[in-house]
Amino acid sequence: MRARLLRRAAAAAAGLAVVAGCAAAPAGDGPETIVFLNPHAGAYDAVIAEFEARNPDVRVEQQSVPFDQMVSQTQARLASGDTSVDVVSVDPPRLAGMVAQGFLTDESASEDLLESTSSQVGINSVTVDGRPWAYPLWTSDAFLFYNRDALTRAGVPLPGPSDADRLTWDQVLDGARKVSEAGTARYGFGIEQVDRYYALQPILESMGAGPGLEGPDELTPAVDTEQWRQFAHWYRDLYADGLAPRGVDPGQMPELFASGQVGFFLTGASGIGRAAGSDLAGNWGIAPAPYAAGGPVVTPTDSWGVGISAYSEKQEAARRFARFVTLDPQGVIAASQEMTLPPVATAAMPAYLDYLDEVAPDETAGVGELLETDLERYARHRPTSVGYVQFETTMNRAFGDLRNGADVDAVLAGAQATLTRQLDRQRELAGDR
Template sequence: MTQTFDRRTILKAGLGASAGLMVTGRVNSSLAQSPVRLTMAVWGGKAEVEAYNQVIAKYQAANPNVSIRLDVIPFGQFYQQLDTRLAGRQAPDLFRVTYQQVGRYALGKAAIDLSQFIDSGYSAAFTPSVWSAVNYQGKPYALPHHTDTFALFYNADMLAQAGVTVPTSLDQAWTWERFIQVAKLLKEKSIGSYPFAMSWQNSAVHRWMIYLYQHGGQLLNNDLTAPQINTPAGIETIAWTQSWFKEGLVPPSTSVKSAEPVQNLFANGTVAMMLNGNWQIPFVNQQMTKFKWGVTYLPRDVAMADDLGGTCVAISRDSKSPEVAADFLKFLVNEENMRDYISAAQFLPVRKSLVEGGVQYALRPDEMKVFVEQTKTIPQHLVSTVVLPTWGKFNPKLADELDLAFTSGQSPEQTAQNIEAHVKNILLSS
């Protein structure tokens, strides 16, 4: 039996805790009156998981007929487990997803179109880059939750020992040349086992793209229809990042296909600097007890560029209660809860009001300001590239080829040619 409910009825039933639940048709009466159980799959460190649980507890307190179980999966296994459960039609109701993966789940209809659950104008509250990232063919298949980006962590004691001072503003960021000079100085003085390390492990190739854009290059042409990696800019970027390994400036175990947690190497003093994201601040703050540390801006070349990081949340096609899942999702990303989450887990906001008004971070607020400034340097073309549904087909080959360049000495020219051929084939077959 079905019954028509207006918004007031649903609110009385305990649903609709987030503003703006759109009721577009007939709602099963048992949905509002009977207990609803949801599962949300995520990955994350201690601070992230605690922050998720705080929002869940808050929602459940306002909606006692809804229970939400958080399913925490290690990041290295997350997408494999999620895809297996989707194939078996036993996926969680909601799942965390990087912006780079949204297109793939939208194309395969594994995530549902959320248009039916949001009001017109809802998108205006979010920054344009992240809203475009969750859309596929003009429809949202996830809601943005937060973003993150990269900057340069440094061991203040080690750099002081080398007589090095760091930039204090974005326009004073080190050039590539100066960054390598500092790294070689640290190596010559035997300060730390290695000068630095880059966090792009587990095939996070989109993070290598930072340097490609800094050097004036692109993986694809302007309209995203053809490869553009086999160019001087592409080859030179491969050569520059390859030189880190050739010259012993980074640990050999930190290539793109490794699983080395570089934050551990930084915290214990193995490396003097690391290129990593703002979400590492709680870990470093807790673990790096023997050294003083700080954060400065990424090195730059002909341009400054940074990575679109962060995650959004989607609802799977297997959810038996998509209306309730959507209501919780909007509650999760509303202004108040977004502020609380990113403050606790050291992420960056994606709502315009929070970006413009600022967020008061209790932990290392000066360092967080650096990351906030870096978000202003994310190229829109980079965003458009990494959110393509075909990105998941580009990524493994890019990781294979870059790893060969970094660990086996494959020439930058051959690496660019191999990537170009693969990308061309994928685009032609899509």
């Protein structure tokens, strides 16, 4: 697998000349300042330092906001035509809505560059109506982390690292119950992005439920179905039975696993660095994300990209920076190492895997092969819909209600009714544009 990645990286290098070139020194007025709005404080410091060293005519000012405020901040500032934002982090499922509102520049002129440097799954994540509107930076996957000591002392076999070893959800939860009953960890199971659609969509679809949005425009809600109700009962029972922790938010979940309080933990690649640097170091492992028995394997994909504001008055400099962050291997590697997230730029993947080998050599030995398998065979995009923000907000609230023990039928019927009203309005707005 590593040899195949190296061949791809060599092929991609030919397309990077346009990205890696240095700009001339600034004129007498000093460098031009561009503003980069993102939800990843500290992740881009090294990237920006390198970009500014290569491009002395540009200075990058970061404005980092908390993850849960990024959507509202972007909406408020770009909807008002704010010219002070030049570059903005873009979450792929929200891209269609941003494009419909005219927030981003059409990057079709970079199609050949993207094709020569980036994975197809990454390009797809920033494409709306056949055109790219941003530059993909990271992709994602889900993994099943496990506490070696907790499983071993409870008599639960350690799962294997490859696709062939992938467990069903029944197998995972049977093992989690043994851990819980044996008291070798406080909780048998946990999900990092608890109550978030990103983490739960693959489970839903593996269990036979649809993504929740249907129709050619993906503005028809379908969350009050028998399959969704089956999932909802399954999800609520995780917390009703005490198998998973109720009342713990996503930001606290990694620490709960790292402190040895969780047996099995569904998380993403960003969890690798946190676990490797914790007290659990040397006592944890990585297995493939589970699937529902009799159903398909479904894994998440897509992660943050970088877009250029249509209201920016400095689009040439903004584009240079966006390309450096997402397509130049040195820029991509710096960001990927900070966040431990897999890059979309194919030339950067070998260095990313080398970095994982340094951080956690035993635990990540099979991650490269697993990433490639999941991305090529099982990855499922979230819906590309102008109503995605409304959909995700409504469903995340519904998942939270289920975790707190609310009635399944009432929660899903309420979500269906709310989404029908909201998305009908989105359809009307789309028709007016």
